[in-house]
Amino acid sequence: MDSRTPAPHANDYKADIKPVWCPGCGHYSVLAALTRALAALALPRHQVAVVSGIGCSSRMPAYTSVYGFHSVHGRALAVATGLKLARPDLTVIVAGGDGDGFSIGGNHFLHACRRNVDLTYIVMDNEVYGMTKGQASPTTACDWTGSKLTPEGTGVTPIDPIQLALACGANYVARGFSGDPNTLAHMIADGVRHPGFSLIQALSPCVTFRPEQKDWKKMVHAAKHEPVSDPRRAGHLALEDDAFTTGVFLTGTRPAFPTAETVRSVMKTVAELEQGFVT
Amino acid sequence: MSVESLSLALVGSGGAGVMTVGQMLLDAAAGAGWYGMMRRSSGPQIRGGEAAALVDLATRSVEAPKDEMNVLLAIDWQNTTRFMDELPLTPDSIIIADPSQGPVPELILARGARVIELPIKDLAAGVVNGRANMVALGAAAAIAGLPMAGILSVVNLTLGRKGGEAQAAAATCLALGAKAAEEWGLGRELATPAHAEASVRWNISGNEAAGLGAVRGGVRFCAAYPITPATEVLEWLAGKLPKLGGTLVQAEDELASIAMCIGASYGGVPSITATSGPGLALMTELMGLSVSSETPVVVVNVMRGGPSTGIPTKAEQTDLNIAIHGLHGDAPHIVLGPTSVGDCVRTTQWAVHLAERLQTLAIVLSDQALGQTRAVIDRPDDSAWQAERLIQREAGTDKFKRYAATPSGVSAMSIPGTPGLEYVAEGLEHSESGLPSAGAADHAKQLDKRLRKLDNHNFGPEWADVEGEGEVAVLTWGSCTGPARAAVARLAAEGRKARLVAVRLLSPARPSDFAQALAGVRKLLVVELSHGAQFYRYLRSQYDLPGEVTVFNRPGPLSIRTTEIYDRLVALGV
Numbered sequence: 001m002d003s004r005t006p007a008p009h010a011n012d013y014k015a016d017i018k019p020v021w022c023p024g025c026g027h028y029s030v031l032a033a034l035t036r037a038l039a040a041l042a043l044p045r046h047q048v049a050v051v052s053g054i055g056c057s058s059r060m061p062a063y064t065s066v067y068g069f070h071s072v073h074g075r076a077l078a079v080a081t082g083l084k085l086a087r088p089d090l091t092v093i094v095a096g097g098d099g100d101g102f103s104i105g106g107n108h109f110l111h112a113c114r115r116n117v118d119l120t121y122i123v124m125d126n127e128v129y130g131m132t133k134g135q136a137s138p139t140t141a142c143d144w145t146g147s148k149l150t151p152e153g154t155g156v157t158p159i160d161p162i163q164l165a166l167a168c169g170a171n172y173v174a175r176g177f178s179g180d181p182n183t184l185a186h187m188i189a190d191g192v193r194h195p196g197f198s199l200i201q202a203l204s205p206c207v208t209f210r211p212e213q214k215d216w217k218k219m220v221h222a223a224k225h226e227p228v229s230d231p232r233r234a235g236h237l238a239l240e241d242d243a244f245t246t247g248v249f250l251t252g253t254r255p256a257f258p259t260a261e262t263v264r265s266v267m268k269t270v271a272e273l274e275q276g277f278v279t
Numbered sequence: 280m281s282v283e284s285l286s287l288a289l290v291g292s293g294g295a296g297v298m299t300v301g302q303m304l305l306d307a308a309a310g311a312g313w314y315g316m317m318r319r320s321s322g323p324q325i326r327g328g329e330a331a332a333l334v335d336l337a338t339r340s341v342e343a344p345k346d347e348m349n350v351l352l353a354i355d356w357q358n359t360t361r362f363m364d365e366l367p368l369t370p371d372s373i374i375i376a377d378p379s380q381g382p383v384p385e386l387i388l389a390r391g392a393r394v395i396e397l398p399i400k401d402l403a404a405g406v407v408n409g410r411a412n413m414v415a416l417g418a419a420a421a422i423a424g425l426p427m428a429g430i431l432s433v434v435n436l437t438l439g440r441k442g443g444e445a446q447a448a449a450a451t452c453l454a455l456g457a458k459a460a461e462e463w464g465l466g467r468e469l470a471t472p473a474h475a476e477a478s479v480r481w482n483i484s485g486n487e488a489a490g491l492g493a494v495r496g497g498v499r500f501c502a503a504y505p506i507t508p509a510t511e512v513l514e515w516l517a518g519k520l521p522k523l524g525g526t527l528v529q530a531e532d533e534l535a536s537i538a539m540c541i542g543a544s545y546g547g548v549p550s551i552t553a554t555s556g557p558g559l560a561l562m563t564e565l566m567g568l569s570v571s572s573e574t575p576v577v578v579v580n581v582m583r584g585g586p587s588t589g590i591p592t593k594a595e596q597t598d599l600n601i602a603i604h605g606l607h608g609d610a611p612h613i614v615l616g617p618t619s620v621g622d623c624v625r626t627t628q629w630a631v632h633l634a635e636r637l638q639t640l641a642i643v644l645s646d647q648a649l650g651q652t653r654a655v656i657d658r659p660d661d662s663a664w665q666a667e668r669l670i671q672r673e674a675g676t677d678k679f680k681r682y683a684a685t686p687s688g689v690s691a692m693s694i695p696g697t698p699g700l701e702y703v704a705e706g707l708e709h710s711e712s713g714l715p716s717a718g719a720a721d722h723a724k725q726l727d728k729r730l731r732k733l734d735n736h737n738f739g740p741e742w743a744d745v746e747g748e749g750e751v752a753v754l755t756w757g758s759c760t761g762p763a764r765a766a767v768a769r770l771a772a773e774g775r776k777a778r779l780v781a782v783r784l785l786s787p788a789r790p791s792d793f794a795q796a797l798a799g800v801r802k803l804l805v806v807e808l809s810h811g812a813q814f815y816r817y818l819r820s821q822y823d824l825p826g827e828v829t830v831f832n833r834p835g836p837l838s839i840r841t842t843e844i845y846d847r848l849v850a851l852g853v
Contacts, residue, residue: 079541083543083546087546107532266522267523279481279482
């Protein structure tokens with residue numbers, strides 16, 4: 001922003017709309033962290049787009065005052081990839097939940113990590129599908145019996161998004177907690193500044209379908225390690241982790257896609273291209 | 280003695296190089312001033328399966344293959360009988376066979392054609408680095424009367440990177456094949472080409488043409504997932520978009536490819552993807568997002584046999600139902616069908632224009648017989664259609680209503696990066712300002728708006744190709760148009776009148792245009808390549824069909840031939 005204009009405030013990035021979220025939902029704090037991060041980055045509102053899929057957390061775009069795209073379930077990363085590749089001048093942030101991102105959208109997550117387009121992906125992880133009233137997601141513990149759909153538990157090992165992102169080539173990987181929105185805001189701002197694909201897993205309790213997650217505030221603990229730039233070392237840290245360590249795991253060094261080498265500059269007109277068809 | 284047209288089938292196992300021979304033959308004929316087309320027929324294997332290059336050469340522009348195959352040239356007989364149904368041999372045909380490859384299959388002999396032996400493999404073996412397909416090319420070129428210099432220049436252009444020895448070996452093989460063919464004295468040489476020297480002719484495939492139409496219309500973004508038989512659209516764009524300042528990205532699947540296109544289009548860049556039936560099925564949910572969020576996008580769907588994986592390498596017109604009706608909810612959008620290889624340029628360009636103008640999804644239904652056919656044609660005319668999106672560029676005093684229910688139904692979009700016009704593109708039903716809404720009034724208002732955009736648009740005369748006159752009409756679409764047009768032309772040459780209506784704008788329906796085009800028709804022949812008669816059933820649902828209706832439909836991959844339509848029109852009293 002112009003230096004003559006006053007420094008932006010988080011509220012400048014908030015829409016005047018009451019969220020659909022339940023009282024006490026962790027997502028309120030993630031929204032606060034996101035708007036604080038945008039204020040800290042002093043990004044003009046019109047230069048930012050928040051893209052989402054479907055789910056409680058995917059309602060995020062309507063609650064911000066920037067450009068937004070509330071797309072369909074699981075496809076937020078693909079929509080955002082197209083937007084960023086077509087409009088590299090924009091700051092593109094993707095917001096969603098664990099079901100949207102790692103189940104129906106799982107394939108796009110793998111490829112967004114390896115493609116390394118300059119996106120910042122905030123996943124509000126509450127280990128449950130909230131909008132459909134409480135079913136197990138890919139991050140739900142295998143013995144959680146709280147869902148009518150899997151009353152005996154899923155019997156399936158949950159995935160750790162941090163490990164997955166590291167294995168697939170994400171360039172900035174961090175875990176935050178909605179109970180600490182200031183730190184989370186720093187992570188989001190860091191992720192936006194960092195080139196390439198940034199994953200920020202935001203542990204964000206679902207007080208309605210996972211009330212036991214209210215205890216997360218007692219379980220989270222800040223990482224003792226400094227961020228590393230070697231994904232293999234970050235991977236070791238993640239594998240030894242209890243899934244409640246908050247902090248930055250990786251600040252990688254991969255160039256964002258498209259890399260300078262893939263950007264070509266030989267310009268032609270359509271009429272010139274048509275000459276290739278002349279017999 | 281010379282002929283006005285010549286059809287040749289070049290067959291051999293995959294990897295034998297018959298497609299290369301066909302391509303070079305067509306290129307050389309084009310260079311010498313003739314017209315023609317080459318269709319591809321192959322099994323699903325990359326190597327070792329059956330393959331046929333079906334080449335038509337002519338002194339005038341051709342849109343439909345000949346009814347009979349004049350020459351069948353077999354490098355080998357491996358699996359050739361698998362596509363015997365696609366090779367209309369007659370007793371007047373000539374079969375050129377290599378005796379070292381075993382006897383001519385009984386099924387082929389049964390057609391009664393004359394068999395001439397040519398020791399293709401042995402002749403090639405006598406030349407250092409000699410290749411059988413070059414012997415075959417020499418023979419084919421000599422039969423057609425193509426100047427050897429033209430063939431040599433095409434071959435040398437292709438082999439240029441391999442160096443002089445490869446070129447010399449090819450030249451020797453070509454000469455051996457040509458010498459043998461000249462000795463047969465078959466009298467099938469093509470007459471002097473009919474085109475004016477000044478006219479510009481193109482050598483282009485339908486898939487390349489679709490790519491060209493896209494960039495002519497202003498497309499500058501493509502997300503691509505490979506699928507037979509649509510990949511060439513994407514590969515052509517991959518080479519060209521960066522040179523136009525655009526972008527192509529390979530997506531992880533078809534869900535991603537259309538989602539990326541929608542994202543890019545939301546960013547203000549006209550976008551396209553190409554796919555075939557299985558990919559179209561995967562894209563349907565996101566196609567609905569394009570409609571609901573009013574984000575323009577174009578999907579070129581190159582149809583193949585279905586359902587499921589079906590017949591990937593061969594044409595069928597059976598994605599009509601899914602293209603028109605596949606989206607859930609009430610989702611007005613555009614479905615277009617190009618009527619020839621060259622028309623893939625115009626129709627795709629029109630699709631870009633319509634998608635952008637009406638802020639919705641436009642599907643172009645091409646098929647394998649258009650997309651993978653390479654044709655030598657007169658340069659398609661330029662069209663004025665451009666991507667012209669209604670964009671609000673400056674904030675007004677009122678809050679921006681992205682989905683304002685305007686009289687035309689089209690509401691101004693803002694493009695990210697524009698201050699003061701921030702909005703959320705919505706796949707949920709929404710209010711005029713874009714806020715999610717489950718209210719009945721908002722739903723009705725937005726449904727009306729999205730339908731009104733299409734209802735109010737003047738699509739103009741391009742909705743169909745309407746040609747000829749008379750009380751008998753043939754009504755068709757897509758790749759069936761070529762043979763239908765040829766059948767009507769054959770009748771006209773005999774002084775008999777028939778009408779052709781080839782529908783380009785498949786959806787939305789144009790009842791008044793349709794009624795006008797078919798006014799006075801007593802007998803109607805509907806032609807399509809669909810076992811379930813999808814086109815006919817769609818027509819029944821949308822239009823009043825005049826007079827006595829006959830349906831000529833069959834499943835792919837057997838393309839419908841000119842004579843089959845001609846015979847039916849004659850039976851209807853033309």
